[in-house]
Amino acid sequence: MSSAHPHYDRLIEAVRHLPPLRVAIVHPCSDVSIHAAVEAASLGLIQPVLVGPAGKVSEAAALAGVDASAFELHDVPHSHAAAETAVKLALSGQVDALMKGSLHTDELMGAVVRREGGLRTSRRISHCFVMDVPGHPQPLIISDAAINIVPTLEEKVDIVQNAIDLAHAVRLPEVRVALLSAMETVNPKVPSTLEAAALCKMADRGQITGAVLDGPLAMDNAIDLEAARIKGIVSPVAGRANVLIVPDLDAGNMLAKSLSFLAQAYAAGVVLGAKVPIILTSRADSRAARLASCALASMLADARRSGRIKAVG
Template structure:
């Protein structure tokens, strides 16, 4: 955890470089995009790596890409599912600090994460959080959950919020200001998202969600624009200043997040939270920089 408020991706990179290096265990590491990111992160001294997978394929892929894997530890396990369990075991035993997905089906990868014996269960739901550096903003904005939970229940949303607070605190955001998004900023019995937003705000007020100021329902403009909030006469400690945006469902989170990248030219990094240690799962569509920043986020939290 840092006492300094990290406002952009350069701040995150500097904070990681100033820490003792964390070790990232990569499951089924014979993936071209992952190996390029591993080399880049290792060169920038963001983390050390243990690659678990088919060593012959890892080396062949690295040679094809011109990737140098000197000083990178490798463990031979040609079976992808077994590689996932080996990588998870490294993290759960303390031999590694962060888990990363390679060339393996996400369901098989998460099955290992949630294994009752060697997995990384905490009792909380797993959730995805995306961190954005956006033009025109002097702070990082986070969105959850656009990648894991399809239609989270009220209790799952409480877990999702608690997961996000953990990352916010590591970024120096204390307390985190969390907006529960809906289409409107008033409670409407015909709109379930507004009812859940009001319940979550009350849960935080009564200490059922800790370390954050939670308010909702808030429409997107009221959550991030002080001018919009003042224009609508909204009196809230979160309105216009939200650090974390909690979306009603996966569709809203996914579309909002992608619009920030592809329309607003935002930069993204992401993690899966709720496990005992951070989990890096990057998309094939993510840029090289997004993969590097996701590793950096994991190393900061690990």
């Protein structure tokens, strides 16, 4: 692992003592997806359960130069069936998490969010990136940059709580949530500032738990103490945030990709709010990010088993 990304090194080391997480690898029919599963298994992070057409899985393993013959395989005819079968395995307790292979995210999530036979809970499903930014003293959790397009205030309550749960699962010593906007003052013409203020008051009333919240905060005074001082913001979160809640998917996607491509940050991702963690990977993901994503799912599952975060029904 690269010393430029020490937060990921710590994540992966933290799960080495845990039993390998049973993960359904959904349609692992590309060299990248099957290689990621085999490597994570070789490090003891996961116990892969392959779900896909047997012939295509074998071809992908040969192309990747890996041996996947020792892993359990559920032979299904196509990617749609792979998603449905993986969800059934999760519902029956045969796997502890899902990992996206070489199928479209919408296809996998369609099976996950189905009202009958899906993995829905009472909590809104959302996505979090855990960003390892070179030079930054702590990992940054960013939500939601992948699933919820223009979330409502009600949906943001769950998005925030999911991110807080993840922060506790990865054992951040203090969870400090910044509700991001373009400014740090409440402006009736900017809806994200009103929602940020409402979310803070909801946390005061116990509707959101497990963290200290502040917002609206602009990105600079959320993560930089000097920027917060110059603006005169006195807050336990300003300048020290480790969870960043964005107004919408556009903002989150741009923020995460800006950090990745301009600051050489790594982005490990996981979907929360379902009955099991769901690892969403991309062909562009680095090796470290793929392994760290598996580590995130393992830490979430462990936190639920131990009661450090509440299981959602």
